[in-house]
Amino acid sequence: MTTRLLTCRLALALTFATTASAQMPPSIDGRIEQLKPGEYLWAPEIAPAGPVAVVVSLTTQKAYAYRNGVPIGVSTVSTGSDGHATPTGVFTVLQKDADHVSNVYKDAQMPFMQRLTWGGIAMHAGNLPGYPASHGCIRLPPAFAKLLFGITRLGITVVITQDARVPVVASTPGLLTSAGSTSGNFIWNPQLSPKGPVFIVVSGRDRRIVVLRNGIEIGSSGIAVDAAINRTSAFTLQSIDADGEHWLRLPLPGDPRSGELSAEDRAKS
Incomplete structure (x- = not known):
């Protein structure tokens, strides 16, 4: 934008x-x-x-x-x-x-x-x-x-x-669509923080996803990803409607991809 x-x-x-x-x-x-x-x-x-x-x-x-x-x-x-x-x-x-x-x-x-x-x-x-x-x-x-x-x-x-530069509208981050549990082992305790904003942290190095609500961990799981993750990216979910999920890419220091998603990224989405 x-x-x-x-x-x-x-x-x-x-x-x-x-x-x-x-x-x-x-x-x-x-x-x-x-x-x-x-x-x-x-x-x-x-x-x-x-x-x-x-x-x-x-x-x-x-x-x-x-x-x-x-x-x-x-x-x-x-x-x-x-x-x-x-x-x-x-x-x-x-x-x-x-x-x-x-x-x-x-x-x-x-x-x-x-x-x-x-x-x-x-x-x-x-x-x-x-x-x-x-x-x-x-x-x-x-x-x-x-x-x-x-x-x-x-x-x-x-x-x-x-x-x-300011944030831009982006398609669904490929990492969020490709991340899947490698096994049935996971932790899920939403009662630890019943209400509040949810944040999802995905670590490519640790092959793990952690879910936080109000800064409290309510869930985690191992994941499998399609390719190496060599840089940090941040997204915020704008809305969900009949057309699917709409995300906003947030600019981070040193991230050359703070513009629109590349064709390669879109292909992974």
Whole structure:
């Protein structure tokens, strides 16, 4: 999905796009690129319901919000400064606190905090000077931080990447369709965590699949895969309908395949 398409989707259904003091420019093309520090775009009506995912690009200093695999918002951010780098990778929201006060940085106010690591990395409202300036957290414009806080829940996926590209729609990952149990031996205890978001981790090296719900392991099994797995990939399930499963590929640092699936990948799907 190109930045231009994201811009057009947002602009078509945009009802407002504000900062504390300014209205967004009326042009459609280039609107995302023209966002000034503290500005954002927000159009939740494009996808009123569904799972939420957030992608933060350290290169462009922007955060993209997706619901049901559809872009509903983009915001400028300020991430970690030199010596306090914001880590890249795939994270989940571990804790939410609308009135959080830091116990590390001299009682600093961190409104609408969404914790990503227990080591002090979080998304929260803060000052955006136009460049990386935090101690590793992802600072968001206060109004956007509040809006995002209102649609997320514990366990949602947050991807932090150096890649300037945004997620793209992908066919069913071949690994998920080809992974099958090598034997009848498996563990399945859904009662350990009856509700919450489900995450599936597939290890090609260990030939094993692990199912987590709310961060708690509820199942695991040995698997057989068709070919060697030589890189890490991440996907989020967008929806399931009469046409099947619809997946979104999430960009990971150093993954050259953060675009559409290759012909080879499609053949495995």
